[in-house]
Amino acid sequence: MLxxxxxxxRSAASFTRRSFCTGGALKQGKQGKAPDMIEGNPQFHxxxxxxxxxxxxxxxxxxxxxQQAMAERVSLSSMLAKSQNELPAKRMKDSYLEVHLxxxxxxxxxxxxxxxxxxxxxxxxxxxxxxxAVLISYSHTYNSELKRSPLSIVTALVDKIDMRQHVxxxxxxxxxxxHVTWVGKSSIEAKxxxxxxxxxxxxxxxxxxxxxxxxxxxxxxxxxxxxxxxxGPEEERLLQEGEANKSRRVxxxxxxxxxxxxxxxxxxVVHGLFLNTLDTNTVSFRSRILPPNSVWMEDAKxxxxxxxxxxxxxxxxxxxxxxxxxxxxxxxxxxxxxxxxCRPSLxxxxxxxxxxxxxxxxxxxxxSQVCYTQGTYVQVRVHSEVFDPLTRQHNTTNIFHxxxxxxxxxxxxxxxxxxxxxxxxxxxxxxxxxxxx
Numbered sequence: 001m002l003x004x005x006x007x008x009x010r011s012a013a014s015f016t017r018r019s020f021c022t023g024g025a026l027k028q029g030k031q032g033k034a035p036d037m038i039e040g041n042p043q044f045h046x047x048x049x050x051x052x053x054x055x056x057x058x059x060x061x062x063x064x065x066x067q068q069a070m071a072e073r074v075s076l077s078s079m080l081a082k083s084q085n086e087l088p089a090k091r092m093k094d095s096y097l098e099v100h101l102x103x104x105x106x107x108x109x110x111x112x113x114x115x116x117x118x119x120x121x122x123x124x125x126x127x128x129x130x131x132x133a134v135l136i137s138y139s140h141t142y143n144s145e146l147k148r149s150p151l152s153i154v155t156a157l158v159d160k161i162d163m164r165q166h167v168x169x170x171x172x173x174x175x176x177x178x179h180v181t182w183v184g185k186s187s188i189e190a191k192x193x194x195x196x197x198x199x200x201x202x203x204x205x206x207x208x209x210x211x212x213x214x215x216x217x218x219x220x221x222x223x224x225x226x227x228x229x230x231x232g233p234e235e236e237r238l239l240q241e242g243e244a245n246k247s248r249r250v251x252x253x254x255x256x257x258x259x260x261x262x263x264x265x266x267x268x269v270v271h272g273l274f275l276n277t278l279d280t281n282t283v284s285f286r287s288r289i290l291p292p293n294s295v296w297m298e299d300a301k302x303x304x305x306x307x308x309x310x311x312x313x314x315x316x317x318x319x320x321x322x323x324x325x326x327x328x329x330x331x332x333x334x335x336x337x338x339x340x341x342c343r344p345s346l347x348x349x350x351x352x353x354x355x356x357x358x359x360x361x362x363x364x365x366x367x368s369q370v371c372y373t374q375g376t377y378v379q380v381r382v383h384s385e386v387f388d389p390l391t392r393q394h395n396t397t398n399i400f401h402x403x404x405x406x407x408x409x410x411x412x413x414x415x416x417x418x419x420x421x422x423x424x425x426x427x428x429x430x431x432x433x434x435x436x437x
Contacts, residue, residue: 032103032104032169032171032172032173032197032198033102033104033105033173033197034102034104034105034173034175034197034202044097044098044099044100045099045100045102046099046100046101046128046176047109049099049128049131049132049135050131050315052135053131053134053135053138053315054315056138056148056149057073057148057149057152057315057316058072058073058148059315059316073148073150073152073217073218074217074218075217076148076149076150076217077150077216077217077218079146079150080150080151080216080217080223080224081223081224082224083224084185084224084225084226084227086224087224087225087226087227088226089226089227089228089229090140090141090180090226090227090228090229091228091229091231092179092180092181092228092230092231092235092238093179093231094139094140094142095136095137095139095140095179095180095190096139096177096178096179097132097135097136097139097176097177097178097179098175098176098177099128099132099175099176099177100173100174100175100176101113101128101173101174101175101176102173102174103120103169103170103171103172103173103174104171104172104173104197105173110170110171112124113125113170114170117343118170119167119168119170120168120169120170121326122168122329122333122346123325123326123327123329123330124326125168125194126322126325126326126329126349127320127322127323127325127326128176128322129161129176129192129194129208129210129322130155130158130210130320130321130322130325131322132176132178132192133155133178133190133192133208133210133212134153134154134155134212136178136179136180136190136192137153137180137188137190137212137214137225138151138153139180140180140183140188140225140226140228141153141214141225141226150216150217150223151214151215151216151217151223151225152214152215152216152217152218152219152223152316153188153212153213153214153215154212154213154215154219154314154316154318154321154354154357155210155211155212155321155354156187156211156212156213156353156354157210157211157249157351157352157353157354158208158209158210158211158325158349158351158352159189159209159210159211159245159249159351160208160209160348160349160350160351160434161206161207161208161209161348161349161350162206162207162208162348162434163205163206163345163346163347163348164203164204164205164206164207165203165204165205166345166346166347166405167345168196168205169196169198172196172197172198173196173197174194174195174196174197174205175194175195175196175197175202176192176193176194177192177193177195178190178191178192178193178208179191180228181238181239181241181242182228182238182239182241182242182243182245182246183225183226183227183228184225184246185222185224185225186213186214186215186222186223186224186225187211187212187213187214187225188211188212188213188214188225189209189210189211189212189242189245189246190209190210190211190212191207191208191209191210191238192207192208192209192210193206193207193208194206194207194208208349209245219316219357252351257422257425257426262422262425266425266428269425269428270415270421270424270425273414273415273421273424274421276291276414277289277290277291277414277416288416290414291412291414293411293412294411294412294413294414295339295370295411295412295413295414296414296416297369297370297371297413297414297415297416297420297423297424298416298420300335300339300369300370300413301335301367301368301369301370302331302334302335302338302367302368303331303365303366303367303368304327304331304365304366304368305363305364305365305366306327306363306364306366307361307362307363307364308358308359308360308361308362308363308364309360309361310360313360317360318357318358318359318360319357319358319359319360319362319364321354324354324358324364324384324397324398325352325400327364327366328352328366328368328382328384328398328400329346329349329382329400329402331366331368331382332368332380332382332400332402332404333346333402333404334368335368335369335370335380336370336378336380336402336404336406339370339378339410339411340378340404340406340408340410341406341408341410342406342407342408344378344404344405344406345404345405345406346402346403346404347377347403347404347405347434347435348402348403348434348435349400349401349402349403350401350402350403350430350433350434351399351401351430352398352399352400352401353398353399354397354398355396355397355398355399356386356395356396356397357397358384358386358397359386362386362387363386363387363388363389364384364385364386364387364397365384365385365386365387365394366382366383366384367382367383367384367385368380368381368382368383369381369382369383369423370413371413371423371424371426371427372413372424372427372428372430372431373410373411373412373413374431375409375410376405376406376407376408376409376410377403377404377405377406377410377431377435378403378404378405378406378410379401379402379403379404379427379428379430379431380401380402380403380404381399381400381401381402381423381426381427381430382398382399382400382401382402383396383398383399383400384396384397384398384399384400385397401427401430403430403431403434403435
C-alpha cells in the first residue's frame with residue numbers, strides 16, 4: 001500500500017526534512033495529540049512549507065519586493081540544464097517529506113481550519129496538499145551548488161484524491177507524507193498520503209496524486225528535471241504506475257466528448273433519458289416533462305465570483321492554485337448540499353486540470369453544476385474562467401470534478417439539451433472512474 005511505502009521512506013528523509021525542522025512547545029495527553037509531535041521532537045510544521053518555497057525561488061512576503069524579485073529571476077535562465085542527461089538521477093527518498101498539521105496539539109492553529117459546524121475545512125487541506133506537492137518537486141530537483149532554484153514548478157493537474165475516511169477530526173493531529181513517484185522530461189508526479197492520529201494510532205485519511213511541470217524562471221517554456229532511479233521492486237511498481245497514469249490521461253483526453261462522439265452504450269443512456277422525459281399525452285419531440293423525484297440540470301447550478309487580490313498569490317506572482325481549489329471545492333460542496341438537502345461528504349477529487357494561470361487582479365468566475373447522480377452520490381463539475389471587463393472576453397482557467405455522498409438518496413438529475421446530455425455523460429465517466437470501479 002502507498003502508506004506503507006511512505007513508512008519505509010521515512011527513515012531515509014533527505015536534506016529537505018532537516019531544513020524545515022522547528023521545535024514546538026507541544027504537550028501530550030489527549031487522544032488527538034500524536035506522540036511524534038510532543039515537545040522537543042523536531043518536525044516540519046505546515047506553516048513552514050510556503051516559507052521554504054519562498055526561500056528556494058527567492059520570493060518575498062512583501063508585495064512590492066516580491067514583484068522585483070520575480071523580475072530578477074529571469075537572470076537565472078543560464079543555470080538551466082540544456083538536456084536531462086546533464087542532470088544527476090535522483091532517488092525517491094531524496095524527495096521524501098513529512099509535514100505536520102498539529103490541530104490537536106496547537107489549538108491556536110485550529111481556528112483557521114474550522115467550519116461553523118466544528119468540522120475541518122477541506123478546502124484548507126487542498127491548499128496544504130498543493131503547497132506540499134510543489135515542495136516535494138523542488139526537493140527532487142535540489143542542487144546544493146545553487147543558492148536559488150532556476151526552475152518555476154507549478155501544478156499542472158490533480159490526477160486524483162481518494163478519501164479513505166469521510167471524517168477529518170478538528171482536534172486530532174494530522175501528518176502528510178509524500179515523495180516523487182515518476183518523472184518525464186519536464187513533468188513530475190508526486191504522491192501524498194494524509195493520516196490523522198486518533199485513539200493511539202494514525203489512520204489513513206486520503207491519498208493524493210499531483211502532476212507538476214517545471215518551467216524556466218520566466219515561466220515561458222518547459223525546463224528539464226532530474227531523472228528518477230527506482231530502488232527495489234516496490235519503487236519499480238510506483239514508477240510503472242506513474243507511466244500508466246500518463247498513458248491513461250492521454251487516452252482519456254483523446255476520448256473526450258469535446259472531441260469525439262459518445263460510445264454506443266452512452267448514446268443508449270442519453271436516448272433513455274430523453275424517452276423518460278417525453279410527455280406521453282402529446283406526440284412531440286419538444287414536449288418534455290420532469291419525472292418524479294428529479295431535477296432539471298439547468299436548475300442545479302450555483303455560481304460565484306472572486307476578485308483575485310495579491311494576498312492570494314503564489315511564489316511566482318500568480319494566484320495560488322490551492323486557493324483556486326479551495327474556492328472551487330467550497331462552491332461545489334455548497335451546490336451538492338443545496339441539491340441533496342443535507343451536508344454531503346467528499347468521496348473523491350478527480351482530474352483537476354490547470355489550463356491557464358490566473359493573474360493577480362483578475363475577475364474569477366466560478367460555475368458549479370450537478371451533472372450526474374446515482375443513489376446517494378452527487379457528481380459536481382466546477383468550471384472557472386477569467387473575465388476581462390475591458391475586452392468582455394472569457395478564458396477558461398480550470399475544470400474541477402468532485403464526487404460527494406449524502407446520507408440519503410438524492411433526486412435524479414435530468415439533462416434537457418444535447419449539451420447537458422454531454423455534461424451528464426462526462427459526469428458519469430468521472431463517477432465510474434472514482435466510485436463504481
